[in-house]
Amino acid sequence: MSSNRPRVPTRAETGRAHAEVGSDERRARVAWSRVLEPRRERSGEEPSLLHSQVVALGHVEAWHRLVDGDLPRCASARAHVADVDVDGELTRVAQVGSRVVIPGDADWPAAFDHPDISPHLVHVRGDACLADLARRAVAVVGSRASSGYGEAIAREMGAGLAHHGWTTVSGAAYGIDGAAHLGALAVDGPVVAVLPCGPERAYPEGHRRLIDAVAQAGVVVTELATGTVARRHRFLARNRLIAALGQACVVVEAGLRSGSLNTAGWAEALHRPIGAVPGPVTQMSSAGCHEWIRLERAMLVTDTAEVLGLAAPVGQAPDEVVERLGPARAPDVLSSAQRRIHDLLRVGAGVDTATLATDLVAPVEEVIGQLALMQLQGWAVQDDAGMWRDPGR
Amino acid sequence: MSSNRPRVPTRAETGRAHAEVGSDERRARVAWSRVLEPRRERSGEEPSLLHSQVVALGHVEAWHRLVDGDLPRCASARAHVADVDVDGELTRVAQVGSRVVIPGDADWPAAFDHPDISPHLVHVRGDACLADLARRAVAVVGSRASSGYGEAIAREMGAGLAHHGWTTVSGAAYGIDGAAHLGALAVDGPVVAVLPCGPERAYPEGHRRLIDAVAQAGVVVTELATGTVARRHRFLARNRLIAALGQACVVVEAGLRSGSLNTAGWAEALHRPIGAVPGPVTQMSSAGCHEWIRLERAMLVTDTAEVLGLAAPVGQAPDEVVERLGPARAPDVLSSAQRRIHDLLRVGAGVDTATLATDLVAPVEEVIGQLALMQLQGWAVQDDAGMWRDPGR
Numbered sequence: 001m002s003s004n005r006p007r008v009p010t011r012a013e014t015g016r017a018h019a020e021v022g023s024d025e026r027r028a029r030v031a032w033s034r035v036l037e038p039r040r041e042r043s044g045e046e047p048s049l050l051h052s053q054v055v056a057l058g059h060v061e062a063w064h065r066l067v068d069g070d071l072p073r074c075a076s077a078r079a080h081v082a083d084v085d086v087d088g089e090l091t092r093v094a095q096v097g098s099r100v101v102i103p104g105d106a107d108w109p110a111a112f113d114h115p116d117i118s119p120h121l122v123h124v125r126g127d128a129c130l131a132d133l134a135r136r137a138v139a140v141v142g143s144r145a146s147s148g149y150g151e152a153i154a155r156e157m158g159a160g161l162a163h164h165g166w167t168t169v170s171g172a173a174y175g176i177d178g179a180a181h182l183g184a185l186a187v188d189g190p191v192v193a194v195l196p197c198g199p200e201r202a203y204p205e206g207h208r209r210l211i212d213a214v215a216q217a218g219v220v221v222t223e224l225a226t227g228t229v230a231r232r233h234r235f236l237a238r239n240r241l242i243a244a245l246g247q248a249c250v251v252v253e254a255g256l257r258s259g260s261l262n263t264a265g266w267a268e269a270l271h272r273p274i275g276a277v278p279g280p281v282t283q284m285s286s287a288g289c290h291e292w293i294r295l296e297r298a299m300l301v302t303d304t305a306e307v308l309g310l311a312a313p314v315g316q317a318p319d320e321v322v323e324r325l326g327p328a329r330a331p332d333v334l335s336s337a338q339r340r341i342h343d344l345l346r347v348g349a350g351v352d353t354a355t356l357a358t359d360l361v362a363p364v365e366e367v368i369g370q371l372a373l374m375q376l377q378g379w380a381v382q383d384d385a386g387m388w389r390d391p392g393r
Numbered sequence: 394m395s396s397n398r399p400r401v402p403t404r405a406e407t408g409r410a411h412a413e414v415g416s417d418e419r420r421a422r423v424a425w426s427r428v429l430e431p432r433r434e435r436s437g438e439e440p441s442l443l444h445s446q447v448v449a450l451g452h453v454e455a456w457h458r459l460v461d462g463d464l465p466r467c468a469s470a471r472a473h474v475a476d477v478d479v480d481g482e483l484t485r486v487a488q489v490g491s492r493v494v495i496p497g498d499a500d501w502p503a504a505f506d507h508p509d510i511s512p513h514l515v516h517v518r519g520d521a522c523l524a525d526l527a528r529r530a531v532a533v534v535g536s537r538a539s540s541g542y543g544e545a546i547a548r549e550m551g552a553g554l555a556h557h558g559w560t561t562v563s564g565a566a567y568g569i570d571g572a573a574h575l576g577a578l579a580v581d582g583p584v585v586a587v588l589p590c591g592p593e594r595a596y597p598e599g600h601r602r603l604i605d606a607v608a609q610a611g612v613v614v615t616e617l618a619t620g621t622v623a624r625r626h627r628f629l630a631r632n633r634l635i636a637a638l639g640q641a642c643v644v645v646e647a648g649l650r651s652g653s654l655n656t657a658g659w660a661e662a663l664h665r666p667i668g669a670v671p672g673p674v675t676q677m678s679s680a681g682c683h684e685w686i687r688l689e690r691a692m693l694v695t696d697t698a699e700v701l702g703l704a705a706p707v708g709q710a711p712d713e714v715v716e717r718l719g720p721a722r723a724p725d726v727l728s729s730a731q732r733r734i735h736d737l738l739r740v741g742a743g744v745d746t747a748t749l750a751t752d753l754v755a756p757v758e759e760v761i762g763q764l765a766l767m768q769l770q771g772w773a774v775q776d777d778a779g780m781w782r783d784p785g786r
Contacts, residue, residue: 153674279672280673287695299687340736
């Protein structure tokens, strides 16, 4: 017998664990946040199966099944159910000035409902409304090992987005993240920081004052339970919230192995437009940006106007942006996959999803995801018969 | 009566002008080079009509018709026929160490046969064979108002291309052109300079020694008659030869209104892959490069390997390049228009040109041009029945 075998709760403990939650959605989500870490991989790994079960059953039902050991691969989560103290967690969260936000709350951003995102909850600190801030937001990310060049651009970007009323979402890290936050803060702009640790912590510690300033001007967000410290896998999970909160994602400066490209990868999986700022090819600090542009995973952007050209839905870009760039054109804002769909929509009088998938040699779910975003941004319409068209025709 | 009305040659003069050429193709081309400047616009302006007539009739026949005033819109060219002295021109050309190269000569590059290029002739100075040099060549262009950053990259590019046995073609201008030539010369690499003036001149004058060095290591080329000085419209015409001589065109550094983008425009019209090197977005000196990348008129390139990935036909990139970039993939080397064709070729078992044009909502001639280049580079094959396929299928 291995001493590492997960502990099984006693009968008395399971009774208490059931009672902790009862039929309360919020309490169920708080309970889950203490036993199951956020998903961090887009592929179907072991944790994802349990996550999928929770999403499928709902947090309340899933909690009771977890307590009874009646879920697949739940042993390690179940080992902790006896320790869950929902009231204690709610008290700790309130003590640090945060509130627990779950689906149905005014603060809850619609983007979190995506099955690949779906946090149990988020702790939100700051008076602003997260859902409002996220309605017009850009994820601005980049290297911690940034150059003065990259930092200057990130500051400009934060301030420039604020100038147009757009929110800067980032991760409060050293380097590009911090510079983007500072740029937005410098002009009292809307700003969101998503942390890779519990709500009572600041990460990095050296950015504690910056993070407090973000909470004053906007909100600081984390889906992690109190007491959770920053670890590599938590950065990866945190990145998906940053990507989800932006209508677009901009990589300001990134080397080939920068973690910020993980955030861009999430934005890609969510079919968000991605921008990357070029830099001198003689420095490796922009090599990741160049690689993504070269492979057409990102659009080259040089300023805020071009970023808003990517982020704003068709017809909703600020006047100043339209003046500079002209009205949005499909080739400028759609990803290469979306453009291939757009091309096909322009040819015929109307086409169904299955035909599109066949013509594109792409999985139907992928095509559905792309079409949904294109519909949202005004590049595709679906008639009552389910046929897709280019609205411009 | 306007005193500006073109002079009409006398009977005696037309007799001499006919005799100057007789039935000799080379003499006819030399004669034409003295009365009709190269085409410089891709659109159908007045000079183009006369050019087209010359191409259609052949230089000998066209010359005699010109002398007789029997060509459309030929008045201004005809006004000079009395002054043409073919032997004098041949002597002057030989005196400056140049030779006259026309179609059929070993030196004549196949790319010059394109109807949009078709110089009457080129004056070539240097022992190397222009056609050989052009077989593996990249047009490297950029601003005269270059930065130290851009010049360093241009030098690296010239040297890097030489390292792989590729020729650097440029225009000997100050700034990027000169730096590219210097880079190639520094490693005794193959190099071609195309001048915007007659063969006895150096332009710019300050690059006379550089131009002489190019003639030592490779060749100096011009299609302009002796005595012709550099003028704006001649730069534009010269640019089409630079674009034609490269299998790809790289813009190293260019502001938004840089003349080097005119060269890139010629490369585009010739369906050559175009690369652009990014730089700091905080300096306008790379803004033209960024604009072309953003609009997907150019691929972002950061070094020689990526340039050769664009320039080398499928399966013929240097090992070092393949090692670094992997085998060429269609999305990396094809233009967006070519990729749309490639997508369509991949779907079906074989498709004819007219159907492709319909599906792409593009003119048939445009599609034919793209297919010809794709066939040359190994991305498309045509069967005996005229149907196009993706060779990879």
